[in-house]
Amino acid sequence: MRAAADDKFVIQMIAICWLRIARVPHVAPRRHCAGIGGAVIIKKELYMRSTRLIQVAIIFGMASASAMAADTFANGQSFYGQPAQQAAKARVVDVSTARHLNVAYGDTVTFRSEGKEFSWTFNGLDRRPVDLAKIAPAGFTGKSLNVYVAQNPLNRN
The missing domain is CATH 1.10.287 (Helix Hairpins)
Known part of the structure; x- marks a missing residue:
């Protein structure tokens, strides 16, 4: 957008x-x-x-x-957050069954598809949809999935 x-x-x-x-x-x-x-x-x-x-x-x-460099800040960080280590309490989402996903700001989500998986922490810009294809590793999935990130609780507006 x-x-x-x-x-x-x-x-x-x-x-x-x-x-x-x-x-x-x-x-x-x-x-x-x-x-x-x-x-x-x-x-x-x-x-x-x-x-x-x-x-x-x-x-x-x-x-x-x-x-x-349309999807990165001047310091090289992604607008959408950052890759995360797979944690035990991370939310797990099967990409083949999901159509869209709502997450809270700062949540870590593990995405699974056809035996492949990766984790992502959504702590970049808030209140904007993120296309999974922009953050997924190359060859992860061909399916389109939008992740909607909620507002950062530290932002008052």
């Missing part, structure tokens, strides 16, 4: 910068081209155009960098 909002923002920023580039004429009108002054105007307009192109390139680069 957040990635889609970030992508929309980046697309809007690129469109704004591109419109600014399009407004800068690449050739000065003939009345300004007479003598040395006309050459200065053309150079200034080309400089403005190249500056806008550089701005668009920087914004596009930042967007692609944020898209690569």
Whole structure:
């Protein structure tokens, strides 16, 4: 959900910068081209155009960098929590029978599917659904399962 909002923002920023580039004429009108002054105007307009192109390139680069790490904080931690060691009191969920799952913030859940299992502690961002495919190890399951994380009790809003 957040990635889609970030992508929309980046697309809007690129469109704004591109419109600014399009407004800068690449050739000065003939009345300004007479003598040395006309050459200065053309150079200034080309400089403005190249500056806008550089701005668009920087914004596009930042967007692609944020898209690569869309599900992590700046310190490298996942938005959704962290892998956990399998504990005796962890909640066990069979992925093949569940359609969705509600968990409290900070809960540790062990997911099982076709003889494979992994544990996850949901202590990242609260009040948002987590797709199991984003946190599961590669090749865990092909089934889609949404995990809904409740609000962190320390958050008042």
